[in-house]
Amino acid sequence: MKYNNIFKSMIIGGAVVALAGCSENSWNEDYLDGFEVPPVSSNVETLDYTLTADDYKNVAANPANVALAKSKGLSKQLSAVGSNGYFTDEIPAKDYLPAYMDSILFPYFALNDGSAINLTYKQSQAVPELITQVDAAEMATVSDDEYKEVWGSTSAYAKAFTPERPASSYLPRLLSQRFPEAVSGDYVLISYNEAEVEPDFENGVITPIKDVKIGETYNVQGFVTAICAQGYILSDDSGSLLVYVGRDFVADNYKIGQMIALNGTGSKYNGGLQMSIISENVVGSEIYDYPAPIELDGAAMNTYRDEFVAANKEGKGKMGIYVKFTANVISTGNYTNFVVEGAETKCSAYQPTEATKALFTKGEDAV
DSSP states (O other): OEEEEEOTHHHHHHHHHHHTTOOTTHHHHHHSTTOOOOOOOOOOOEEEEEOOHHHHHHHHHOHHHHHHHHHTTOHHHHHHHHHHTSBOSSSOHHHHHHHHHTSTTSTTTTOOTTOEEEEEEEEOSOOOHHHHHHHTOEEEEOOHHHHHHHHTOSSSOOSSBBTTBOHHHHHHHHHHHHOTTOOTTOOEEEEOOBOSSOOOOTTOOBOOGGGOOTTOEEEEEEEEEEEETTEEEEEETTEEEEEEOOTTOOGGGOOTTEEEEEEEEEEEETTEEEEEEEEEEEEEEOOOOOOOOEEOOHHHHHHHHHHHHHHHHTTOOBOBOOEEOOEEEEEOSSOOEEEOTTOSSOEEOSSOOHHHHTTOOTTSEEO
């Protein structure tokens, strides 16, 4: 990368000449009794400013820049500037910064005449065209239905490609179906799971987590979405449960985003749905995208607690949910507890790892 400077004073100067013949308060002075011209600040400033990630996005989205890039056949390259956070030889700062700096989105748009900005920005060195095209490419992820197509089954299938079903054999057809209007020269970045071993479906079909019942044995498949000191949370599209191991659990053997095929028995603890392990296999991994959290206040937490108590009395297990709440930390060490305003019962982190405990400090508020 190399860095360059540009002064807004030159751009502002042009605007002053264009507006010098008109007083913006002339109508008010002539037609509004008692109107007084508000004082205008005469501060002349010289500032240093470095473009932020949002600035590059705004440069790429600026209507004048979009039109300019389109006229030159460089729309994808301009989009890449917003994604990557730097200018290129094809999209130089000298051509695309002025329009943004003259827009109200620029942080110092309202500087007084004569002010100057020493502006620092990033400029790439001779990026190959292929890299620019890939950087501007659309992102896509192989879907659940597409994995079902790969496996030819809507029940016994893995959310991954395998040695016997490699991505190279199936992705071209899946992508042509997903992007029927694509032409030579178009790029897409595709995210998919790839397992090193073939999954074992001999014990039966894959059961959605939401259908797991206490005391019965199932094959489930999902992603590791949280880890505690005695087990991990396994999530699929239908819900989440705790895979309980106990004191022999080795947390370092598991990572967020691992895809696990699990054969186990349904159980519960304090009304929470669990499974014990009969056998398990790591069949893939991905960067897991968490859903939008359910935000809970004290009243909602009381309701949720009552649902767990009722499930426990009925001999059922209630699935876990991904939530967000604000609480005061009241203990650390072996136990990490929280008090939520309006909640009738304090919360507790279940079997937190040392890394989790270190996130919280007694007496502080946490979200």
